[in-house]
Amino acid sequence: MIAKLKVFNSLTRQKEIFEPLSPPHVGMYVCGPTVYSDVHLGNVRTFLSFDTINRYLRFLGYKVRYVRNITDVGHLLDSGEDRISKKAKLDNLEPMEIVQKYANDFHEVMATFNALTPDIEPSATGHMLEQMEMIKAMLKNGLAYESNGSVYFDVNKYNESHPYGILSGRKVEDLLAQTRNLDGGDDKKSQLDFALWKKAAPEHIMRWDTEWSDGFPGWHLECSAMSTKYLGEDFDIHGGGMDLKFPHHECEIAQNMGTTGHGGAKYWLHTNMLTVNGQKMSKSVGNSFLPRELMSGEHELLDRGYSPMTIRFFMMQSHYASTLDFSNDALESARKGFVKLSNALRLITALDWPENVEANTDEKQVQQINTFCDNCHHAMNDDFNTALTIAHLFNIVKKINSIHTRQLNLEAIGQETFIRMKETFIGFTEEVLGLKYESEIDGESLIQIILNEYREAKEQRNFEKVDELRSRLKEQGVIVKDMKDRVDWAFDE
RNA sequence: GGCGCUAUGGCCGAGUGGCUAGGCAGAGGUCUGCAAAACCUUCUACAGCGGUUCGAAUCCGCUUAGCGCCUCCA
Known part of the structure; x- marks a missing residue:
């Protein structure tokens, strides 16, 4: 008798028996890359871990819908600049060219490592309407407020009815107590509040016109919007790297709860980091x-x-x-x-x-x-x-x-x-495990070894062997060519 | 400072309250024209100090060291 699948749920900090909400279907959402530069090996590790999880769920017979997004807007640098925009300016390219270039690269890399493709790979810019709807819902629910063209999530308000920090084990009071004095002149009511919508500075390239401002969505919003759209208000698994637990995943839960009253995923899985010299x-x-x-x-x-x-x-x-x-x-x-x-x-x-x-x-x-x-x-x-x-x-x-x-x-x-x-x-x-047999044998070197045999047989006038070798090579699509001074070969046409 | 994680043999890395993880490297053997592969056997462990227990490397506490998150990060 084979025991049931157990998974470590970050939300409960316990190993739990995996029971899908509506078997045999399993919905899994994994935070994908921000495509502003090459993915590195640490990124790859996370995606390969979830690839194996996806593979095993399928192996067990579950009908998996695996959603992994592409972040192509809204992911800001400390300077407040959008990562994609910055790279686009730097390389003198359209933001969408940057997105395409690095998304292509990402796909190539994942294919090289024999990862299965996700069933849906949605992008943030492709889901602006869904994100705006979500913001409206949160405003309506009194959990978000507009300030100077930007919209922020009201963490303190939310915390009155739902604990903010359940995933990462943080308390709002503790977070507030050690809040560092970041950039002044903020439009936020509290340092803990995070942006749902950001008014764009004049030089900002990526922008959408909305009732609040000409701007762009906050980073955390896309995952909430897209997971809800494709997997529903409640779904089975949400995954990502450990480093996304806070604030990204915490914010996602708050947004989902603030919009639908449901927290999204039942099981949260987090992969650990790849280290170099610790x-x-x-x-x-x-x-x-x-x-x-x-x-x-x-x-x-x-x-x-x-x-x-x-x-x-x-x-x-x-x-x-x-x-x-x-x-x-x-x-x-x-x-x-x-x-x-x-x-x-x-x-x-x-x-x-x-x-x-x-x-x-x-x-x-x-x-x-x-x-x-x-x-x-x-x-x-x-x-x-x-x-x-x-x-x-x-x-x-x-x-x-x-x-x-x-x-x-x-x-x-x-x-x-x-x-x-x-x-x-x-x-x-x-x-x-997604491992496959890899041959590192160089076929042309092998042909040379056989041609040496051929040459020797010919010198020894062992024509039986000569004919044998020639016909065996032909079977493999290789034609032997006897030149005046050497033996050459070509692919059979 | 707050929250959390980790410390395993020469190296990497699982795991468990009492029973061989595994890989790499090392030693011995079988096989073998030579060599290799393969197989068999085998040596190095559970950071330190206390506690719980019939019994702990595994549970608890303290100490030490390291790491992660708290700010963009898979």
């Missing part, structure tokens, strides 16, 4: 890696490049809610480990139960293998413990290798167990 990887600290730097090895902290699947495997070896430290040594051992897993994947994929084999089962072996298979399910059911899942997969790797070297006979396992082992191993490796 410090959070972040653009501002300057310790971030771009995916392409990691793959090519062109980075001062790297000895060599690592393939996308090695990186994915490396990340899957830790739990999504733990910090993961990034280092050469860790990556190198992940690389070797992944090669081992990969070889086993190749062997088991190619191996089918042979005909005419009578089972003569060894109960101990059968039991061991079944336990390993069960354990893969248990591990993933325990809050998506990919690290433990991989440990169990490696136990299966030993069995696969033993079968391959004939140290373990197929007869001893029996067809039923063999099939279960094969399906479990491939299922968890490829479908759940």
Whole structure:
């Protein structure tokens, strides 16, 4: 009997049995990237964690609607400048060109890491009406106020009826007590209030004309608007990086509650940070890696490049809610480990139960293998413990290798167990963890090796072998060309 | 300052009140023309100090160290 899926809910700070609101459907919203520059590896980690969560939910048979947004407006810098606008000015491009460029890049990167695409990928600028409606509702509910063309959420007012800070464990009094004196001349009633709508300064490029002002929406609003639109007032899972918990997710809950009276997600999942030498990887600290730097090895902290699947495997070896430290040594051992897993994947994929084999089962072996298979399910059911899942997969790797070297006979396992082992191993490796076999073999180098054989055979006038090699290569779409002074080749047309 | 998290063997990293995580690296063995792979066995653990308990690395307290959020951040 396989236990039920349990997830750690940040909202309750407890591991809970996962019970979707309306099974078999599961709605999951994940905060996506702000597309003003290249995503770095820390960003990638979060999205790969949720990719695996998405994959496992599907593996369990849930009908998942996975929504991951693209933030293309409203995300401000300390200076009050919009990130996208700033980059657009800097590069002398249209803001939408910036958005398109980095959204494309993001999609490419995620595809490289074998991430499934979300079912809906809405953008903030595509949902201006929904955001405005939400602001109106909050104004009507007395939880927002207009001030000098901007609209703010009234945190103190909200806190009278709903606790503000339930997700991050903060109290309004504490927050107020240590409020720092930020930029003066604020239109806000309280430092805790956050913008729903911002009046645009004259030089601001991205702007929409509304009854309040010619301006743009606050950053937190888009996620509330889009999750409600596509998943409803109540939905199952909301995810994002740990660093979004406060204030972003806290504000989302307040906005949802302030609009619909519902808090949005039932389960909040937060992924932990990728660190470098124990410090959070972040653009501002300057310790971030771009995916392409990691793959090519062109980075001062790297000895060599690592393939996308090695990186994915490396990340899957830790739990999504733990910090993961990034280092050469860790990556190198992940690389070797992944090669081992990969070889086993190749062997088991190619191996089918042979005909005419009578089972003569060894109960101990059968039991061991079944336990390993069960354990893969248990591990993933325990809050998506990919690290433990991989440990169990490696136990299966030993069995696969033993079968391959004939140290373990197929007869001893029996067809039923063999099939279960094969399906479990491939299922968890490829479908759940999203790892796939990667060949780093250079086909053209292999052709050269074969052509050397061809040349030697020709010199020895071993025409039987010559013909054999030539026809085998032709089967692979390679034509051998005997030149006067050398042997050349071309692709068959 | 407030809130929270983490400290595991040479490295990375799971986990649990008593039963082998796993990977990488190390040692021994089997196999082998050589080499490799593979398989088997094996050595290094649970930050420190107290407490609870028949029993704690696992629970509680304190100490130390580090980190995150509180300001944009996945």
